[in-house]
Amino acid sequence: MPQEYRLILKHADEPGYTPDIDCYMRNGGYETLKKALSFQTKDLPDGKKQTPQEQIRQEVTTSGLRGRGGAGFSCGLKWSLVDRKSGKPIYMICNADESEPGTFKDRQIIHKDPHQLIEGMIVACFGNDVHLAYIYIRGEMPEGARILNRALAEARAKNFLGKNILGKGYDLEIHIHRGAGAYICGEETGLIESLEGKRAYPRIKPPYFPAILGLYMCPTIVNNVETLAAVKHIVQMGGAEYAKLGTPNNTGTRIVSVSGHVKKPGYFEVEVGKATLGELIFDEKFGGGLRDGRKLKAIIPGGSSAKVFKAGEKFKVKRKGPDGQLTPVEVDLLDLPYDFDSLQQAGSMSGSGAIIVMDDSTDIVAALANLSEFYAHESCGQCTPCREGSLWMSKALHRLTNGHGRKQDADYLIRIAQGIQGRTICAFGEACSWPVLSFINKFKDEFEARGARDEAKHSSSAGAGPSGEMRIAASPQH
Amino acid sequence: MSFAVPPDMEKELDELVTHYPQKRSASLMFLHAIQERFGHVSQEAIEWTAKKLDLQPINVYELVTFYPMFRQVPLGKYHVKVCRTLSCALGGSAELREHFCQKLGLDAKEHGAQTTKDGKFTVEFVECLAGCGTAPVMMLNEEFHEAVTIKKADEMLARCK
Numbered sequence: 001m002p003q004e005y006r007l008i009l010k011h012a013d014e015p016g017y018t019p020d021i022d023c024y025m026r027n028g029g030y031e032t033l034k035k036a037l038s039f040q041t042k043d044l045p046d047g048k049k050q051t052p053q054e055q056i057r058q059e060v061t062t063s064g065l066r067g068r069g070g071a072g073f074s075c076g077l078k079w080s081l082v083d084r085k086s087g088k089p090i091y092m093i094c095n096a097d098e099s100e101p102g103t104f105k106d107r108q109i110i111h112k113d114p115h116q117l118i119e120g121m122i123v124a125c126f127g128n129d130v131h132l133a134y135i136y137i138r139g140e141m142p143e144g145a146r147i148l149n150r151a152l153a154e155a156r157a158k159n160f161l162g163k164n165i166l167g168k169g170y171d172l173e174i175h176i177h178r179g180a181g182a183y184i185c186g187e188e189t190g191l192i193e194s195l196e197g198k199r200a201y202p203r204i205k206p207p208y209f210p211a212i213l214g215l216y217m218c219p220t221i222v223n224n225v226e227t228l229a230a231v232k233h234i235v236q237m238g239g240a241e242y243a244k245l246g247t248p249n250n251t252g253t254r255i256v257s258v259s260g261h262v263k264k265p266g267y268f269e270v271e272v273g274k275a276t277l278g279e280l281i282f283d284e285k286f287g288g289g290l291r292d293g294r295k296l297k298a299i300i301p302g303g304s305s306a307k308v309f310k311a312g313e314k315f316k317v318k319r320k321g322p323d324g325q326l327t328p329v330e331v332d333l334l335d336l337p338y339d340f341d342s343l344q345q346a347g348s349m350s351g352s353g354a355i356i357v358m359d360d361s362t363d364i365v366a367a368l369a370n371l372s373e374f375y376a377h378e379s380c381g382q383c384t385p386c387r388e389g390s391l392w393m394s395k396a397l398h399r400l401t402n403g404h405g406r407k408q409d410a411d412y413l414i415r416i417a418q419g420i421q422g423r424t425i426c427a428f429g430e431a432c433s434w435p436v437l438s439f440i441n442k443f444k445d446e447f448e449a450r451g452a453r454d455e456a457k458h459s460s461s462a463g464a465g466p467s468g469e470m471r472i473a474a475s476p477q478h
Numbered sequence: 479m480s481f482a483v484p485p486d487m488e489k490e491l492d493e494l495v496t497h498y499p500q501k502r503s504a505s506l507m508f509l510h511a512i513q514e515r516f517g518h519v520s521q522e523a524i525e526w527t528a529k530k531l532d533l534q535p536i537n538v539y540e541l542v543t544f545y546p547m548f549r550q551v552p553l554g555k556y557h558v559k560v561c562r563t564l565s566c567a568l569g570g571s572a573e574l575r576e577h578f579c580q581k582l583g584l585d586a587k588e589h590g591a592q593t594t595k596d597g598k599f600t601v602e603f604v605e606c607l608a609g610c611g612t613a614p615v616m617m618l619n620e621e622f623h624e625a626v627t628i629k630k631a632d633e634m635l636a637r638c639k
C-alpha cells in the first residue's frame with residue numbers, strides 16, 4: 001500500500017517547527033546552498049569543462065523534474081532553452097500565484113517552510129546566472145507575503161542573499177511582488193506583464209517565449225513554488241538519487257491536493273505514480289473515502305481546468321510488460337497511477353496536482369455552471385473567442401441551472417467550447433473549454449434532461465420562474 | 479478631501495521602487511499600499527501614483543479597473559470574502575454567504591459586493607482562495623479562515639466591533 005513520502009513537506013507539520021531561519025537551519029537548512037556555491041569546475045572525460053552552474057543544471061536535468069505548476073514541462077529542458085548569449089540579464093520568477101481551483105499546496109510551503117523555497121530559489125538562480133529574482137504571490141495571500149518578506153530579510157541578514165553571498169562572489173536579490181486577484185496572472189506571460197506593472201494580458205508565443213523575451217524583454221525563467229522547492233532537494237541528494245523517487249519519466253514527489261466530497265480532504269505528498277487515483281481518494285492514509293452512504297460520481301484530476309472523469313470509466317494506458325515492451329492495457333479509472341503520463345493517456349491531465357471529488361449527490365450541471373462562472377469572470381478579455389465564449393457558456397449554464405434551459409443547450413455549449421480551444425493567445429482558452437467539453441460529453445443525458453424538463457415546464461405553464469437558489473450537492477454536516 | 483501621503487509611507491514606497499529596474503513595475507505594490515492605508519484607491523491616489531512612477535494616470539487607472547482586489551470606493555470596515563468556487567461550493571459556501579447576508583440584513587439574491595448601510599460590513603463572493611481542502615473558506619479583511627461553520631461565522635461577526 002502506498003504511503004505519503006514527505007520530502008518537501010518533511011518538517012512542515014511537525015510540532016514546534018516554525019517558519020523562522022533558526023528553526024530551518026537547525027534542521028539542516030542552507031547546507032545545500034553552501035554545497036552549491038562550493039561546486040568546482042569539473043573536467044569532463046571528453047576534455048570539456050563543466051562550470052558549477054552547468055553542474056547544477058545537469059543535476060536538475062538528470063533528476064527528470066517536471067514542473068509542478070500545471071503543464072508538467074521538464075524543468076531541465078526549460079532551463080536549457082534560456083538564451084544565455086544575449087548579453088541581457090537573466091531573470092527568475094517564482095510563480096506563487098496558486099489560483100487554479102482545487103489547488104492548495106504552494107500555500108503549505110510558503111506558510112510553513114518558506115526558507116525551503118528561498119533556498120531552492122537561490123540555488124536555481126545561481127545555477128542560471130540570475131542576479132535579480134521575484135516571487136510573484138497572489139494578492140489574496142497577504143500573510144504569505146509577510147512570511148516570505150520576513151524570511152527574505154532573515155536570509156539577507158545571514159548573507160544568503162545580497163552581495164558576495166558567503167564570500168563566493170555571487171550576488172542575488174529576491175523581492176516579493178503581490179498580485180491583486182486575477183487568475184490569469186498565473187499564466188507565465190500574463191504574470192510577466194503584471195510584474196511589469198501592466199494588466200496581466202498574456203503575450204503571444206512565438207515570439208514572446210519567456211526564455212528569450214520575458215521580463216523587460218530579457219530571458220526569464222518562471223517556475224512554480226513546488227518546483228523550486230524540489231530543486232533544493234535535487235541539488236542536495238543529487239539528480240540521479242532524486243530520479244529514483246517516483247516512476248520513470250514521472251520522477252520525484254508531488255504534493256497532491258484532495259478536496260470535495262471526501263471524508264479527509266487535504267494535501268498529501270507522494271512519490272509520483274506510486275499511488276493510484278483510487279488510493280488517493282479512498283485510502284485511509286489519504287482522502288479517506290466518500291461520505292457515508294454516497295457513491296462516486298465524478299473526479300476532476302488536475303485542477304479545475306483538467307477534463308473530468310466519470311465514475312466507472314476505463315482507459316487504455318501503455319504499460320511496460322515483463323519483456324520491457326510498451327503494451328496498451330485496460331485500466332479502471334480508480335487504478336490509474338496518479339502521474340503525468342497516465343492521466344494524459346486517459347485524456348485528462350494531472351495539472352496542478354489537485355483532485356476534486358464529487359459524489360452522487362452532486363448536480364453535475366450546477367457543478368459545471370460553477371466552474372464556467374469562474375472562467376467567465378477570469379478571462380482577461382484579449383481574445384474574442386475566449387472573452388465572449390466564456391461568458392456565453394456561463395450564461396447558458398446559468399439558464400440551465402435556473403429553470404430556463406433548452407434541450408439543445410448541451411450541443412450549443414459544445415459548439416462554443418470547440419470555437420474557443422486552439423484559437424486563443426494563451427492556454428486559458430483550453431482551460432475554460434475543457435471542463436465544458438468533458439462534462440457535457442460524459443454526462444450528456446443529464447444536461448439534455450435538464451433542458452428538456454425546462455422546455456416541457458414552459459410549454460405547460462408559461463412563465464414559470466427560476467427553480468430557486470442553485471445547490472450543487474447535499475450540504476455537508478456542519 | 480485631498481489625498482496626502484504621509485512621509486513614512488512615501489519613504490516605504492520609494493524603497494519599493496528600488497526593487498525594480500523599471501519604475502512602472504512598482505505600480506501594483508503602490509496600489510496595495512495605498513489601499514491598505516486609505517481603504518480604497520481614489521482618483522487623486524491614481525494621479526499621485528502616476529506622477530511618482532512617471533506614468534500617465536490612465537496607466538494606473540487601467541490597473542485599478544482590471545485587478546479585482548482594487549476598489550475605487552470605500553467598502554465596509556470588515557470585508558467578508560467567501561470563496562464561491564467548486565470545492566467550497568461542494569462544502570457549503572453558498573449557505574455560508576447566505577447566512578452572512580441574512581445576519582447583516584443584505585440581499586442574498588444580489589450579485590457582487592454589498593455593504594451594510596452603517597458601512598460596517600461588506601460581503602462578497604470571491605474565487606478560489608487556495609484553501610479548498612478545508613472548505614468552505616473565507617477571508618475577514620486580511621485573515622484567512624478555514625472550515626467555516628455557521629457557528630464560527632457568528633463568533634467571527636461577534637468579534638467585529
Ligand SMILES: Cc1cc2nc3c(=O)[nH]c(=O)nc-3n(C[C@H](O)[C@H](O)[C@H](O)COP(=O)(O)O)c2cc1C
Pocket residue numbers: 066067068069070071072073075078095096097098099100183184185186187188189222223224225227228426427428431
Ligand atoms: C490560465 C493559467 C493559469 C495558471 N496558473 C498557474 C498558477 O496559479 N501557478 C503556477 O505555478 N502555474 C500556473 N500556470 C502555469 C504557468 O503558466 C507556468 O507554466 C508555470 O508557472 C511554470 O512553472 P513550472 O514549470 O515549474 O510548473 C497557469 C497557466 C495557465 C494557462
Ligand code: SF4
Pocket residue numbers: 184201202378379380381382383384386387424425426427428429
Ligand atoms: S485566452 Fe482568454 S485569458 Fe488567455 S489571453 Fe486570450 S482572452 Fe486572455
Ligand code: FES
Pocket residue numbers: 101102103561562563564565566567605606607608609610613615
Ligand atoms: S474552491 Fe474555495 S478555496 Fe479553492
